[in-house]
Amino acid sequence: MPNTLYLPELREMLAEQNTADLxxxxxxxxxxxxxxxxxxxxxEEAWAVLRYADMPLRAEIFGFFDEDKQVEIIETIxxxxxxxxxxxxxPDDRVDLLDEVEPAVVEDLMPLVPxxxxxxxxxxxxxxxxxxxxxxxTEFARLSEEMTTEQAIEHIRRQAEELETVYxxxxxxxxxxxxxxxxxxxxxxxxxxxxxxxxxxRDIVTVNVLxxxxxxxxxxxxxxxxxxxxxxxxxxxxxxxxxxxxxxVVREEATEDAYRMAAVEPLDEGYMESPFWQLIWNRGIWLxxxxxxxxLTAVVLQPHQExxxxxxxxxxxxxxxxxxxxxxxxxxxxxxxxAITIGNISFGDWWRVVRRELLMGMxxxxxxxxxxxxxxxxxxxxxxxxxxxxxxxAMEALHAAxxxxxxxxxxxxxxxxFGSTLPLLFHRLGLDPALMSNPFVAGIIxxxxxxxxxxxxxxxxxx
Amino acid sequence: MPNTLYLPELREMLAEQNTADLxxxxxxxxxxxxxxxxxxxxxEEAWAVLRYADMPLRAEIFGFFDEDKQVEIIETIxxxxxxxxxxxxxPDDRVDLLDEVEPAVVEDLMPLVPxxxxxxxxxxxxxxxxxxxxxxxTEFARLSEEMTTEQAIEHIRRQAEELETVYxxxxxxxxxxxxxxxxxxxxxxxxxxxxxxxxxxRDIVTVNVLxxxxxxxxxxxxxxxxxxxxxxxxxxxxxxxxxxxxxxVVREEATEDAYRMAAVEPLDEGYMESPFWQLIWNRGIWLxxxxxxxxLTAVVLQPHQExxxxxxxxxxxxxxxxxxxxxxxxxxxxxxxxAITIGNISFGDWWRVVRRELLMGMxxxxxxxxxxxxxxxxxxxxxxxxxxxxxxxAMEALHAAxxxxxxxxxxxxxxxxFGSTLPLLFHRLGLDPALMSNPFVAGIIxxxxxxxxxxxxxxxxxx
Numbered sequence: 001m002p003n004t005l006y007l008p009e010l011r012e013m014l015a016e017q018n019t020a021d022l023x024x025x026x027x028x029x030x031x032x033x034x035x036x037x038x039x040x041x042x043x044e045e046a047w048a049v050l051r052y053a054d055m056p057l058r059a060e061i062f063g064f065f066d067e068d069k070q071v072e073i074i075e076t077i078x079x080x081x082x083x084x085x086x087x088x089x090x091p092d093d094r095v096d097l098l099d100e101v102e103p104a105v106v107e108d109l110m111p112l113v114p115x116x117x118x119x120x121x122x123x124x125x126x127x128x129x130x131x132x133x134x135x136x137x138t139e140f141a142r143l144s145e146e147m148t149t150e151q152a153i154e155h156i157r158r159q160a161e162e163l164e165t166v167y168x169x170x171x172x173x174x175x176x177x178x179x180x181x182x183x184x185x186x187x188x189x190x191x192x193x194x195x196x197x198x199x200x201x202r203d204i205v206t207v208n209v210l211x212x213x214x215x216x217x218x219x220x221x222x223x224x225x226x227x228x229x230x231x232x233x234x235x236x237x238x239x240x241x242x243x244x245x246x247x248x249v250v251r252e253e254a255t256e257d258a259y260r261m262a263a264v265e266p267l268d269e270g271y272m273e274s275p276f277w278q279l280i281w282n283r284g285i286w287l288x289x290x291x292x293x294x295x296l297t298a299v300v301l302q303p304h305q306e307x308x309x310x311x312x313x314x315x316x317x318x319x320x321x322x323x324x325x326x327x328x329x330x331x332x333x334x335x336x337x338x339a340i341t342i343g344n345i346s347f348g349d350w351w352r353v354v355r356r357e358l359l360m361g362m363x364x365x366x367x368x369x370x371x372x373x374x375x376x377x378x379x380x381x382x383x384x385x386x387x388x389x390x391x392x393x394a395m396e397a398l399h400a401a402x403x404x405x406x407x408x409x410x411x412x413x414x415x416x417x418f419g420s421t422l423p424l425l426f427h428r429l430g431l432d433p434a435l436m437s438n439p440f441v442a443g444i445i446x447x448x449x450x451x452x453x454x455x456x457x458x459x460x461x462x463x
Numbered sequence: 464m465p466n467t468l469y470l471p472e473l474r475e476m477l478a479e480q481n482t483a484d485l486x487x488x489x490x491x492x493x494x495x496x497x498x499x500x501x502x503x504x505x506x507e508e509a510w511a512v513l514r515y516a517d518m519p520l521r522a523e524i525f526g527f528f529d530e531d532k533q534v535e536i537i538e539t540i541x542x543x544x545x546x547x548x549x550x551x552x553x554p555d556d557r558v559d560l561l562d563e564v565e566p567a568v569v570e571d572l573m574p575l576v577p578x579x580x581x582x583x584x585x586x587x588x589x590x591x592x593x594x595x596x597x598x599x600x601t602e603f604a605r606l607s608e609e610m611t612t613e614q615a616i617e618h619i620r621r622q623a624e625e626l627e628t629v630y631x632x633x634x635x636x637x638x639x640x641x642x643x644x645x646x647x648x649x650x651x652x653x654x655x656x657x658x659x660x661x662x663x664x665r666d667i668v669t670v671n672v673l674x675x676x677x678x679x680x681x682x683x684x685x686x687x688x689x690x691x692x693x694x695x696x697x698x699x700x701x702x703x704x705x706x707x708x709x710x711x712v713v714r715e716e717a718t719e720d721a722y723r724m725a726a727v728e729p730l731d732e733g734y735m736e737s738p739f740w741q742l743i744w745n746r747g748i749w750l751x752x753x754x755x756x757x758x759l760t761a762v763v764l765q766p767h768q769e770x771x772x773x774x775x776x777x778x779x780x781x782x783x784x785x786x787x788x789x790x791x792x793x794x795x796x797x798x799x800x801x802a803i804t805i806g807n808i809s810f811g812d813w814w815r816v817v818r819r820e821l822l823m824g825m826x827x828x829x830x831x832x833x834x835x836x837x838x839x840x841x842x843x844x845x846x847x848x849x850x851x852x853x854x855x856x857a858m859e860a861l862h863a864a865x866x867x868x869x870x871x872x873x874x875x876x877x878x879x880x881f882g883s884t885l886p887l888l889f890h891r892l893g894l895d896p897a898l899m900s901n902p903f904v905a906g907i908i909x910x911x912x913x914x915x916x917x918x919x920x921x922x923x924x925x926x
Contacts, residue, residue: 028666029666030664030666030667030668032686032687033666033668153651157651157652160648160651160652161652166647166648167630167648184629184630185623185630188619188620188623188629189623189624203492203493205493220710221710221711222495223493224495224707226689226706243689243710244688244706247680247683247684247709247710247713250710250713250714251684251713251717254713254714254717254720255801255805257717257721258717258720258721258801259797259798259801261721261797262724262793262794262797262798262901263794264794264797264798270802270805270807271798271801271807271808272807272808272812272815273807276822276823279823280823280826280827283794283823284831286790286794287790287794287827287830287831288830288834290786290787290790291783291831291834291835291838292838294782294783294787295842297779297783298780298782298839298842299842301778301779301782302779302842302846305779305852306849308771308772308775308778309771309772312768312771312772313768315771315781316760316764316765318778318781319757319760319761319764319781319782319785319909320754320760320761322782323757323906324753324754324757326902327726327749327750327753327902328746328750330725330726330901330902331725331727331746331750333725334724334725334727335722335727335734335742336734337721338721338734339733339734342718342733344734344736345734356739360739360742360743363747364743368747368751368754371751371754375754375758375761376761379758379762379765383765384766386766386768386769389768389769438725438901439789442789443786446782450782
């Protein structure tokens, strides 16, 4: 929701070209808050306000606008001014942003961006979006081994404005190979005159530029670090990924998994921002696959049509039986997919997982069976009379209701087994276990559940 | 999976009491890696190795052990040594850890922990686990407004070892009220001799000590900050929450939501670590609720038993119809729950959301209807003859199959509407929208789907 508190004041200041107040507005608050207060402005108005901020601050406030607003400003405001702004944005953010801007606009802009920045943009654009290269920034603090602590502090002080973080400093040789790492805190605590080479850590956690960004996030999380260095195959430092980007990755990957588990093909943008037909496609493709799969339920029911005529009450419990199996299966799938994602279990654990789920299926199936039996018995006894359908005696109802616990027990066990083994199998095959979506697992259990239910009915010689 | 590469060497070093090599092992690697190499050791062995590390490093390596290993060590090793270690652990981590240790052991330990640290532990333990207070650490860098930059740098240098982060410095008055914030980078770049009061930012993003940790994570994410100050109702600074804890919160909350959406009551620990009966309870409670709810499907089917006898083919499509509605509902619920969690939509947007979902339901329902019609027609025509059930003519099959697209259309629309409005409603009522789990939404649609299906059948005068 846009914060509209200050909009009238802001517009008045703009109309009066009130330099003092507009400068004050730009500098007084945290840039993110300044951006929030400007949400209700048009692209032109927002830019008119930003002109009163110095460039580094201007780029920072701009970075806190919604992506849509950023794109709108870039596409409508003077190209030369925009190129200047882009030159001052963090390297990783501007690459992501330019991806969203009309290609024709980007083509006009790029020649106006300073040479060095433009080369940097082109280099970063070459990396796939979901790799370390696609997330990293190229503005990191470099030191050499020969520097003393004082020289290093002075060196960093001079370029502090430019850097994404000054708190981790990377020690490179003259070929850009990563030789060591030193934190600003270590620098601060060291004896004056110490050489960087004697101070730096040499065992450094790194990621390769083509590593999956999910693995990058897991490493940063595991090692509790502020930033992780990204190296190429020759161990040259090409960028760093900072903690704030890691939070975004964790969030995005969690959302992606949630979508997959609900059989929605992941979206590039949020729900409200995604185009209508994109959503239709990302949902429809899976719904259609699931619907065609569900035809199997009709196929396995088909040979039993005569039985529906003979014992019509059997139909009442079909949805109940299959949904119990499906729910159990979804639970198992979610538990296992989450555990795989966090890295707690892998295919090697399949026997421990299956044994656990089998036992759990037996206990849960037993419990649900008892509840189901009671419900079925009450329902069969209490239901109002229907012409042509003879009332059941208590004995008959008891006998009929007894099919439910046996069926539920078996169906729930199948639910836990399928729900746990299928994600493990997908993971083993190198596929995303979350593809083994809950509706998919539930769909399989629906078919199996019907087969089990009919078999139990016949075995109990009710037919 | 434990890294067992160095275990034999480590055990040999221990047997030989090889001080030089054991010290080297403790210091050469990143503490997280050192901890990984020690995973295969028993609690006694691990502690024997750690004795060769100086206390700050010892506490750090210990912090990277699995929680189970940490608890085991605390419960088996000499209490005085443990109390010393606990005194050196980060305040937030040790409180979380002590929660997991046997109360009797904690009781023995606490009197041995230095006074100041013990008071700190007791103070932090008082905050609920899912609040800012439950996540924060109390070791932050304090400055006063009168200091100059040099004094401030010297002040921080002296206590750098103790602090969780030296990169954000908090300016307090003599009553501990938070007056301002300054980053180490700003300190570094400032003109020598500048007063902190002239340099510090006064518009600071803070959280209250009782704020939900999910809101805390959202704020840190939004403002891209390294650490967020936690204040009490009097705006006194009581702690800070650092970026690494925020990553953990984001991960844990995402897992919690995934569990809720699959109707598993969230677990305190991972799947493999959770006790069997805990899992049974957390799954069983929801399965039972859903099963009892599913009895409604039997109730709404009950009056139609005679119809099953007259047109037994109607039964074939019950699972297909209700699963399509349920799947659409799960998709909508997941999309909306995710958007609410990220903060993209709120109850105020309900009309935009409902309109969007209604349209989407019509398009998706139309598409699925066509596929469903084709499948139903083929099935009705192609199914093998069954004694007592007369074969359908092409016209009859066409007429029968025509119920499917109409039903699917209506059921899918209900799916999108229920799936989108129920989470919004829950959110509005102050409940976790993820409680509106996918199985729960699907269960409601099952009942509605059956009602719609039977109504469509009767309306088409097939009966």
